[in-house]
Amino acid sequence: MESLIVSIYVFTLAVFIGFELITKVPPLLHTPLMSGSNAISGITVVGALLAANANNWKVSTILGVLAIGFAMINVIGGFMVTDRMLGMFKKDKKTEKGA
Amino acid sequence: MIYLEQFTYLLASALFIIGLKYLGSAKTARRGNQYAMMAMAIAIVITLVVSGIAGPVQIIVGMVVGGLIGGVVAKKIEMTSMPQMVALFNGFGGIASTLVAYSEYLEPTTVPVSLDVNITLILSLFIGTVTLTGSLIAFAKLQGLMPGRPIVLPMHQILNFILMIGVVIFGVLYVMTPDVPMWPLLIIAAAALFGITFVIPIGGADMPVVIALLNSYSGLAASATGFVLSNNVLIIAGALVGASGLILTQLMCEAMNRSLFNVLFGAVGTDDSTGDAGTGSGEQKTVTRYTAEDAAMIMDTVQSVIIVPGYGLAVAQAQHVLHEMAEMLTARGIDVKYAIHPVAGRMPGHMNVLLAEANVPYDVLYEMDDINDEFQNTDVALIIGANDVVNPAARTKKDSPLYGMPILNVDYARTVMFVKRSMGAGFAGEANPLFFDDKTMMVFGDAKAVVTGLVKSLKEDE
Numbered sequence: 001m002e003s004l005i006v007s008i009y010v011f012t013l014a015v016f017i018g019f020e021l022i023t024k025v026p027p028l029l030h031t032p033l034m035s036g037s038n039a040i041s042g043i044t045v046v047g048a049l050l051a052a053n054a055n056n057w058k059v060s061t062i063l064g065v066l067a068i069g070f071a072m073i074n075v076i077g078g079f080m081v082t083d084r085m086l087g088m089f090k091k092d093k094k095t096e097k098g099a
Numbered sequence: 100m101i102y103l104e105q106f107t108y109l110l111a112s113a114l115f116i117i118g119l120k121y122l123g124s125a126k127t128a129r130r131g132n133q134y135a136m137m138a139m140a141i142a143i144v145i146t147l148v149v150s151g152i153a154g155p156v157q158i159i160v161g162m163v164v165g166g167l168i169g170g171v172v173a174k175k176i177e178m179t180s181m182p183q184m185v186a187l188f189n190g191f192g193g194i195a196s197t198l199v200a201y202s203e204y205l206e207p208t209t210v211p212v213s214l215d216v217n218i219t220l221i222l223s224l225f226i227g228t229v230t231l232t233g234s235l236i237a238f239a240k241l242q243g244l245m246p247g248r249p250i251v252l253p254m255h256q257i258l259n260f261i262l263m264i265g266v267v268i269f270g271v272l273y274v275m276t277p278d279v280p281m282w283p284l285l286i287i288a289a290a291a292l293f294g295i296t297f298v299i300p301i302g303g304a305d306m307p308v309v310i311a312l313l314n315s316y317s318g319l320a321a322s323a324t325g326f327v328l329s330n331n332v333l334i335i336a337g338a339l340v341g342a343s344g345l346i347l348t349q350l351m352c353e354a355m356n357r358s359l360f361n362v363l364f365g366a367v368g369t370d371d372s373t374g375d376a377g378t379g380s381g382e383q384k385t386v387t388r389y390t391a392e393d394a395a396m397i398m399d400t401v402q403s404v405i406i407v408p409g410y411g412l413a414v415a416q417a418q419h420v421l422h423e424m425a426e427m428l429t430a431r432g433i434d435v436k437y438a439i440h441p442v443a444g445r446m447p448g449h450m451n452v453l454l455a456e457a458n459v460p461y462d463v464l465y466e467m468d469d470i471n472d473e474f475q476n477t478d479v480a481l482i483i484g485a486n487d488v489v490n491p492a493a494r495t496k497k498d499s500p501l502y503g504m505p506i507l508n509v510d511y512a513r514t515v516m517f518v519k520r521s522m523g524a525g526f527a528g529e530a531n532p533l534f535f536d537d538k539t540m541m542v543f544g545d546a547k548a549v550v551t552g553l554v555k556s557l558k559e560d561e
Contacts, residue, residue: 003215003329004215004219004326007219007325007326007329007331007334010331010334010335010338011322011325011326011334011335011338014112014334014335014338014339014342015338015341015342016342017116017339017342018119018338018339018340018341018342018343019342019345019346021116021119021120021123021339022119022123022342022343022346022347023346024123025122025123026123026124026125026466027350027439027441027447027448027451027466028125028439028448028451028461028464028466029122029123029124029125029128029448029451030347030350030446030447030448030451031181031185031446031447031448031449031451031452032122032128032132032448032452033122033343033347033447033448034185034310034311034314034343034344034347034446034447034448035181035184035185035188036118036119036122036131036132036135037119037314037318037339037340037343037344038185038188038189038192038314038317038340039135039136039139040115040118040119040135040139040318040336040339040340041189041192041314041317041318041320041321041336041337041340042139042191042192042195042321043139043142043321043332043333043336043337044192044195044196044199044320044321044324044333044337045139045143045195046142046143046146046330046332046333047196047199047203047324047325047327047328047330047333048161048195048198048199049143049146049147049150049158050146050150050208050328051198051199051202051203051206052154052157052158052161052202053147053150053151053152053153053154053158054153054154054206055153055154056154057157058205058206059202059205060202060203060205060206061154061157061202062157063198063199063201063202063205064157064161064198064199064202065157065158065160065161066161066198067161067194067195067196067198067199067202068157068158068161068162068165069161069162069164069165069168070165070191070192070194070195070198071165071191071192071195072161072162072164072165072166072169073165073166073168073169073172073188073191074169074188074191074192074195075139075165075166075169076165076166076167076169076170076173077168077169077170077172077173077184077188078169078173078188079132079135079136079139079173080169080170080173080174081172081173081176081181081184082132083129083132083133084173084174085178085181085452085455086128086129086132087129088452088455088456088458089125089128089451089455089461090455090458090460090461091125091460091461091462092460092462092463
């Protein structure tokens, strides 16, 4: 039970930090924020690695491997598409050119 | 070794937080994303190092196959399809959590399994599965695989309620007799059905809210898995995503002046029948029709233009030619700005990305609150493929479904130009009185064709 209490503490504080940080993100960046946080939710891959990491092919191992696959789609796809999007955001260069 | 593992997870968690902080500003956002990438890499490596690689084959196969699929999708995806991609990826996050939780049920890390692990396991199975099936429905609606209009089953709310009760009952039975393999499977089944019945009654226009909410769920699912495994980096990263999705959900609801409850259970929207409401009343009143050439002539005489892009612009793929027009106007010394309504596009911030892709610099993109006072000093408000977000009925007509929704004050501009395919009303089905105003110019046609015509006429003048 003690570890559950600690977990709840950690979770609650992290939610507060999340609220603080995200409230400041401007609407301009909301789509990259969503795809980026998509990638972050792929952190489940850590749990998947633990589940798949066995030298047998029990059902639990196979489920773990599947979980690795799905989580990695999230991780790689999410981070890459976020980077691609953010690369498109440019400041106005005309002001420099015109000057 | 346990200290090394825990401190490395702490480092990863801190990097996630710093990454999100940097994501808050356009200048640092790319670096923020890279910090989050680093955090993920660190968490993956330390997990493998500490647990020892007992089954290298399956781990490599899983990582390579998943990584390749993700990489190809990220490279190929069209920016207009971002909402579908995010919806689908939310679902993948959900199923990963369910799979990990079920695998933990089959082969517990610590035996005997404690009560709190069992309880969090139920949560993890439930949230993960709801996220999965809910996201698949959202994806199908956005992709056009199923109709976007709300689908309401007979006794829909009662059905939802029964499914929830079912999850609770199976959960209790599971906690009492964890050895019966049927209980977790029944929890998954009930959750899967609930995810479907939860999203099908939500209309296509409300999808931005749903994607944001499911984004939050995918984070919570990761957190729940962290509770099961007592792994803090999962709990923290998941909680951050959960909070982020929740804030975006709230912002989208505010931008439509709807409560989350109304979005989820109101079954609002007629995705397939748009256009009926506008045309009927439109015939009686006179609308002044103009051509692209007329519009170009007006543009010769003005000093300031605010462009209001809507999703119709993206559908017509007119962003690039619009940018070309804006550049031409700017070159003539005209002040050109873009006004972006929070629900322009199909997901939070979607329109900004679509314009950025067309090389529109982000410092001419203005949020609603920052630009609404400027319309009264603006010569032309040019509205392309948008309707509901500029409909003044939202301010005055109390019985309108739009009433109370914050809108862009385009009607305060000296001239209002609409580029639209037809007289049709928007998602809300509310006719726009501004169409009949004396200072309004209606230019009918495909957004791309009209703007291309505008550019051509402007060039001829030069």
